[in-house]
Amino acid sequence: MAFAVPSRGARRTAKARRGFATPLILLAPALLWLIVFFIVPTISLASQSLQTGDIDNGYVLTWHFQNYADALSRYWSQFARSFGYAAIATIGTLILGYPLAWFIAHRSGRFKTMLLVLVVAPFFTNFLIRTLAWLIILTDSGPVTAFFRATGLTNLLQAVGLTDNNSLLFSHFAVISGLIYNFLPFMVLPLYSSIERLDLRLVDAAGDLYANGWNKFWKVIWPLSLPGVVSGTLLTFIPASGDYINSKLLGNTQTVMIGQVIDSQFLRVLNYPLAAALSFILMISIIVLVGAYVRAAGTEELV
Amino acid sequence: MSETATRKASGELRLVELVRTYDEFVAVDGIDLDVPAGSFFALLGPSGCGKTTTLRMVAGLETPTAGRIFLGPNDITNTRAHQRRVNTVFQSYALFPHLNIIDNVGFGLRQLKVDNWKPKAMAALELVKLADRAKQKPRQLSGGMQQRVALARAIVNEPEVLLLDEPLGALDLQLRREMQIELKRIQSEVGITFIHVTHDQEEAMTMADTIAVMRAGRIEQLGAPSDLYDRPATPFVANFLGQSNLLPFAIDGQTGGLVKALSHGHTFLVRPDQLPSGVLEGLQLGIRPEKLRLVSSSDRTLTNRMDGVVSDVSFTGVATTYLVRMPWDQEITVTQPNDGSNRARLGEQVTLGWDPHHSFVVGAS
Numbered sequence: 001m002a003f004a005v006p007s008r009g010a011r012r013t014a015k016a017r018r019g020f021a022t023p024l025i026l027l028a029p030a031l032l033w034l035i036v037f038f039i040v041p042t043i044s045l046a047s048q049s050l051q052t053g054d055i056d057n058g059y060v061l062t063w064h065f066q067n068y069a070d071a072l073s074r075y076w077s078q079f080a081r082s083f084g085y086a087a088i089a090t091i092g093t094l095i096l097g098y099p100l101a102w103f104i105a106h107r108s109g110r111f112k113t114m115l116l117v118l119v120v121a122p123f124f125t126n127f128l129i130r131t132l133a134w135l136i137i138l139t140d141s142g143p144v145t146a147f148f149r150a151t152g153l154t155n156l157l158q159a160v161g162l163t164d165n166n167s168l169l170f171s172h173f174a175v176i177s178g179l180i181y182n183f184l185p186f187m188v189l190p191l192y193s194s195i196e197r198l199d200l201r202l203v204d205a206a207g208d209l210y211a212n213g214w215n216k217f218w219k220v221i222w223p224l225s226l227p228g229v230v231s232g233t234l235l236t237f238i239p240a241s242g243d244y245i246n247s248k249l250l251g252n253t254q255t256v257m258i259g260q261v262i263d264s265q266f267l268r269v270l271n272y273p274l275a276a277a278l279s280f281i282l283m284i285s286i287i288v289l290v291g292a293y294v295r296a297a298g299t300e301e302l303v
Numbered sequence: 304m305s306e307t308a309t310r311k312a313s314g315e316l317r318l319v320e321l322v323r324t325y326d327e328f329v330a331v332d333g334i335d336l337d338v339p340a341g342s343f344f345a346l347l348g349p350s351g352c353g354k355t356t357t358l359r360m361v362a363g364l365e366t367p368t369a370g371r372i373f374l375g376p377n378d379i380t381n382t383r384a385h386q387r388r389v390n391t392v393f394q395s396y397a398l399f400p401h402l403n404i405i406d407n408v409g410f411g412l413r414q415l416k417v418d419n420w421k422p423k424a425m426a427a428l429e430l431v432k433l434a435d436r437a438k439q440k441p442r443q444l445s446g447g448m449q450q451r452v453a454l455a456r457a458i459v460n461e462p463e464v465l466l467l468d469e470p471l472g473a474l475d476l477q478l479r480r481e482m483q484i485e486l487k488r489i490q491s492e493v494g495i496t497f498i499h500v501t502h503d504q505e506e507a508m509t510m511a512d513t514i515a516v517m518r519a520g521r522i523e524q525l526g527a528p529s530d531l532y533d534r535p536a537t538p539f540v541a542n543f544l545g546q547s548n549l550l551p552f553a554i555d556g557q558t559g560g561l562v563k564a565l566s567h568g569h570t571f572l573v574r575p576d577q578l579p580s581g582v583l584e585g586l587q588l589g590i591r592p593e594k595l596r597l598v599s600s601s602d603r604t605l606t607n608r609m610d611g612v613v614s615d616v617s618f619t620g621v622a623t624t625y626l627v628r629m630p631w632d633q634e635i636t637v638t639q640p641n642d643g644s645n646r647a648r649l650g651e652q653v654t655l656g657w658d659p660h661h662s663f664v665v666g667a668s
Contacts, residue, residue, distance in 0.1 A: 204364050205397035207384040209411035209456070219410070223401045 049276035059272060067277040075261050075278060079285070082258040085172075086241035089179035090233050093187035096180065097232065098225075101191035106200065119188050127182065131249050134178050138168040138250070145169075170252040178246035186235040194228025230297045238286055258282055314340035314375065314463045314496050316361065321370035323356050330356040332520030333370070338464075338513075340375075343490050343497045345507035348517035349543070354500045357517075358466050361498065362391045374463055385414070390457035391466040394473070396449045398441035404428065404452055405437040411460040427459035428452075430489060447478045454486070458493055467499040471506060483509050504544045508532070516540050532591075534663050536579070541589050541665055548595070548635045549587040549665070554578075561659055564588055567631045571607045572659040579666045587665050592624065592638040594661040597647055598654050605656030611635060613651045627653060 049067055053059035072079075104115045122130055137144055145168050148154045157163040162173040198221065206220045222229075244259025251257075258278065265275035316338040323331040331353040338344045346354040359365035361372060363384030372380045379387050390411065398407050405424050412420035428434045431451035433444075441449055450470060457465055470486075471479045487510050490497045501507050507514050508528040516523045516531065516539075524536045532544050541547035552566035552573075561572040564586075571588060578586070598605055614634060615626035623646055625637045637655060639646070647653050 199395075199397070201393060201395055201397045202399060204384075205391070205393060205399070206410070207364065208362055208389075208391045208393075209460070210385045210414035211410075212383075212385050212414075215414060220399060224399075 045276045045279060048272050049280050051273045051276075053273075055270045055272075064273065067273045068281065071274055071277040071281055075258065078256055078258045078261050079281070081256070082241045082282075083285070083289070085176055085179060085247075085255075085257060086237050086243075088176050089183060089240045090187075090237045092176065092180040093184050093236050094191075094229065094233065097184055097187040097191055098229075101188050101195050101228070104188075105192055105196035105198075116189075116192070119185050119192075122182075122185065128245065128249075130182065131178055131245050134174065134181065134250055135169065138174050138177070140167045140169065169250065170255075172251075172255055174250035175247045175255045175257075178250045179240050179243060182243075182246065183236040183240055186239070187232040190231040190235060191225065191228040194225045198224050226297060230294065233293075234290060238290065241286060242282060316464050316496060316498070317373040318357070318361075319371045319373070321357065321360065321372065322368045323353070323360060323365065324368045329520050331360070331367075334520075334522055336515060336522065336525075338496060338498060340496055341494050343487070343499065343510055343512050345499045345501060345511035345514045346517055347501055347504060347507040347514050347543075348523075349502055352517040353520040354502075354517050355468055358391070358468055358498065358500045361464065362389055362466055363387050364391075388460075388463045389466060390460050390462040391468060392450075392453045392457050392470045394469040396441075396453040398449055398452055398456070400441055403438050403440055404433065404444070407441065407452060408456045408459055410456065415460065424455075424459055427455040430458070430492070431455045431485075447474055447482065450474065450482065451485075454489065458489070458495060461493075462495060464496045464498060467497060469501055470499070471501075471503075479506070486510060508544070516543060518543075534577070535589065535665060538587060538589075538665050541663070546592055546636055547589045548592065548633075549589050550633075552586055552588050554586070567609075567629070569609050571662075573662060573664060574659055577662070577664045579664065585666065589663045589665055590657050590661065592636040593622075593640070594657050595635070595637040595655050596657065597625075597637065597639060597644070598656040600654050602654075602656070605658060607659060607662070608654055608656045609635075610652065610654050613647050613649055613653055616647070616649050625653075627655060 047061055048059065050061055050063050050065065051059040051067075052062045052064045100119075104112060104119070108115050136142065139145065145154075148157070148168060149166065154163060154166050154168070157168075157171075157173055158166070162176075163171040168174055202220055202224070203216055206216045211219060241257075242259050244257055244263055247255045247257040248260055262275050262278045262282070265271050265278060269275075316336075318334050318336040321331055321334040321336075322329070334353075334357060346357060348354045356365060360367050363379070363382065363386075367380060370380075371378055374387065374389065379389075399410065402410070405421070405428065408427055409420045409424035412423060417423065425434060425437065428437055431454055433448060433451055433455065436444060436448065436452075441452065444452065450473075454470070467486075471482050474482060483506060486497075486499075490510075499507070499511060508531075511528060513525065514528055514531055515525045518539055524531060524540045526534075531540060535541040535544065535547070538547075538549060541549065550566045550571075552564035552571065555563045555565040555570065557563060557575070558572070560575070562575045562578065564571045564573045566588060573588060596605060598608065600610075609629065611627035611629045613625050614628040617624050621641055623639045623641065625639065625647060626634045627637055628634050635655065
């Protein structure tokens with residue numbers, strides 16, 4: 001969409017007149033916040049990840065890069081599982097969220113605001129409580145499990161290795177379900193704002209130009225909603241790959257995610273250097289994955 | 304019959320008893336229309352008269368409540384938009400913002416699985432003189448250029464009928480004039496049937512071979528622009544296409560092959576062939592402002608005359624427009640070309656005259 005951007009020349013004169021003081025003063029609180037609570041901790045975490053020692057005698061910075069090798073060799077499967085879960089959950093939220101966002105944006109009429117509030121409604125409850133509720137939803141004696149058993153879906157899930165023991169809880173399936181549920185609003189809201197802006201006359205035009213329903217979606221609607229898809233998938237994938245509550249509450253020893261490993265290394269094993277190295281690997285892998293993804297999606301072309 | 308054979312045989316559009324209602328509101332109220340192949344046809348009317356709804360039904364974007372639509376020999380009433388060999392130039396242009404110009408123009412060809420679509424798309428862009436913009440995005444083009452891209456995107460598919468929905472509405476006056484001539488040129492070059500929806504009577508008259516004037520979901524009158532202008536059938540058409548002075552009259556015998564019309568105590572002569580057949584009540588005599596002359600009271604060359612007082616004078620350069628108040632309080636509009644003849648002053652008593660061949664008669668409203 002075209003915005004009326006003031007010309008470069010006009011901006012320059014405005015800058016020259018007002019100087020840099022005002023923006024700096026306005027930015028100062030945020031900059032200070034970032035320095036104290038992000039830059040400094042990141043540096044200290046980086047230093048910690050290269051230390052050796054133990055909790056009783058203290059840790060010293062020895063540039064011990066072996067910590068990273070240890071972290072990767074011992075926990076690569078948890079890394080892989082985390083990104084796998086996050087990817088599946090992201091695709092799941094996209095599949096559930098896209099029709100929902102479309103419906104709210106173009107078909108809900110006067111219920112639009114109410115439906116948007118309902119999308120955000122789960123946030124009114126605590127994240128832990130919401131996840132714990134899934135223990136009850138997926139419990140062996142509950143209606144969901146009964147339905148899955150009656151329809152034979154449990155057998156299907158078991159055959160693909162997502163559940164065990166003819167139940168739903170404490171399985172890959174339960175963890176992924178929890179992730180999808182918890183992150184669905186983060187997908188729906190950006191999708192909604194992209195889809196809502198979409199000019200439906202373009203869909204008419206595509207039909208007029210011989211596009212059938214399938215092509216109307218893939219050639220016009222989907223590319224025009226890509227900005228929403230990209231921000232929705234990022235907002236889902238990034239926190240989902242670092243999440244550890246869902247797998248802790250709904251999973252078993254076979255569903256351990258990297259967040260859980262970091263949690264136990266920091267708080268129970270007290271191996272700070274290893275925990276710090278794990279955190280750094282997680283952060284850098286996410287940056288690399290996301291960077292590659294955004295490049296591939298080419299969002300700057302789309303706005 | 305093969306696809307190409309049907310395409311060759313058609314291009315002619317026929318609407319039969321077409322109706323579209325929305326709940327209680329009747330947008331299109333039984334339209335019958337024959338648009339011959341290769342013609343430039345205009346649907347003209349004020350906003351809300353149902354012209355755009357009619358167009359959208361032909362495009363397949365709207366479903367008729369009743370009636371049939373034929374494209375050549377085929378009944379296309381129940382086919383989907385993408386199954387009709389009909390393309391539309393939308394009022395908003397509706398160019399795909401994520402595609403560059405050449406991909407916009409080639410969109411339809413690719414959907415139709417036309418081999419080697421790119422040269423065809425480029426040829427269409429050349430037709431609208433935008434070949435050098437092929438790689439740009441729609442937002443980098445001006446409104447007039449976007450309009451031409453929308454046109455190229457539609458005609459490149461060689462539709463049987465091209466629909467234009469107020470295509471020039473968003474352009475400024477000068478650009479609109481240029482595009483009117485441009486559209487006319489392109490139409491005669493490609494020979495596709497054009498159906499042009501507009502509320503601008505000048506635009507319709509400039510471009511179309513045939514105009515259908517629509518009002519409240521119905522076709523009020525159909526004909527060539529000059530026929531509609533010189534012989535409007537209803538007061539609505541008389542005033543929608545240009546301005547008219549209307550005088551109610553009653554028939555009062557004949558003289559010398561002309562009908563005597565009695566109006567406000569004056570007797571005017573009217574050509575009998577202008578009287579609508581059958582209607583003898585509520586007749587009105589119409590005279591266009593440019594057909595009236597300011598004459599001297601002694602000049603007897605024009606037989607139809609009436610006297611009044613000039614109540615307003617406005618000079619527009621090419622002409623002077625007067626409002627002349629009649630004794631029965633009606634204000635008559637007169638346009639006097641700037642040809643050096645004497646101008647009247649405000650408050651002056653003047654005589655208006657016209658030739659019986661220059662007036663027309665409309666039935667009751």
